[in-house]
Amino acid sequence: MKLAVAVTGASGVQLGIKAIRSLPENVTPFTILSDHAQTVLSHEVDHKYHIEDIAAPISSGSFPIDAMMIAPCSMNTLAKIACGIADNLVTRAAAVTIKERRPLLVAPREMPFSAIALENMLKLSRLGVIIAPPVLGYYSESDTIEEMENFIVGKWFDLLGIDHSLYRRWGIEDL
Numbered sequence: 334m335k336l337a338v339a340v341t342g343a344s345g346v347q348l349g350i351k352a353i354r355s356l357p358e359n360v361t362p363f364t365i366l367s368d369h370a371q372t373v374l375s376h377e378v379d380h381k382y383h384i385e386d387i388a389a390p391i392s393s394g395s396f397p398i399d400a401m402m403i404a405p406c407s408m409n410t411l412a413k414i415a416c417g418i419a420d421n422l423v424t425r426a427a428a429v430t431i432k433e434r435r436p437l438l439v440a441p442r443e444m445p446f447s448a449i450a451l452e453n454m455l456k457l458s459r460l461g462v463i464i465a466p467p468v469l470g471y472y473s474e475s476d477t478i479e480e481m482e483n484f485i486v487g488k489w490f491d492l493l494g495i496d497h498s499l500y501r502r503w504g505i506e507d508l
């Protein structure tokens with residue numbers, strides 16, 4: 334599986350990093366980094382692109398990406414995608430993913446959400462985009478922040494059909 338992974342904004346960058354690090358071997362990430370995430374990940378991720386690299390392969394619908402996730406997704410990027418703006422590699426790749434009708438998971442990170450952000454999420458959801466904000470789950474017996482983050486990343490992977498053992502499933506003793 335080829336998965337485009339975009340990391341935008343600032344708050345919650347570590348969740349995007351955790352998601353990339355947690356991918357199983359059969360998933361190849363094609364990573365798009367904001368300037369902030371670029372520094373952290375520059376030596377650790379293959380197939381990485383800068384957000385201004387609009388000519389990267391994943392900018393074209395002819396490149397066989399299977400799915401895309403944007404985690405975390407800033408309100409800025411969310412708004413652009415909802416309006417069909419494709420002014421950098423993240424928004425262009427998202428626009429391509431939508432037009433090619435491939436799975437797109439967006440993890441908007443803000444608190445609280447404005448009505449503008451909520452309308453943008455609803456619009457994208459109605460187009461089939463998976464809206465999966467990084468909301469903590471308290472039923473998976475998580476004791477630490479790391480375990481709660483594993484739960485969020487695991488939920489993202491569930492939604493994209495990626496195998497993992499990041500969190501304990503409700504009602505299942507052994508993973």
Ligand SMILES: Cc1cc2nc3c(=O)[nH]c(=O)nc-3n(C[C@H](O)[C@H](O)[C@H](O)COP(=O)(O)O)c2cc1C
Pocket residue numbers: 341342343344367406407408409410411442443
């Ligand atoms: C420390 C810091 C934290 C931020 N956290 C958020 C956030 O949680 N959500 C958000 O939508 N924007 C946040 N922003 C603002 C975005 O980074 C800003 O709107 C930027 O233009 C987003 O650009 P991008 O969508 O290309 O990543 C934060 C900015 C800074 C400096």
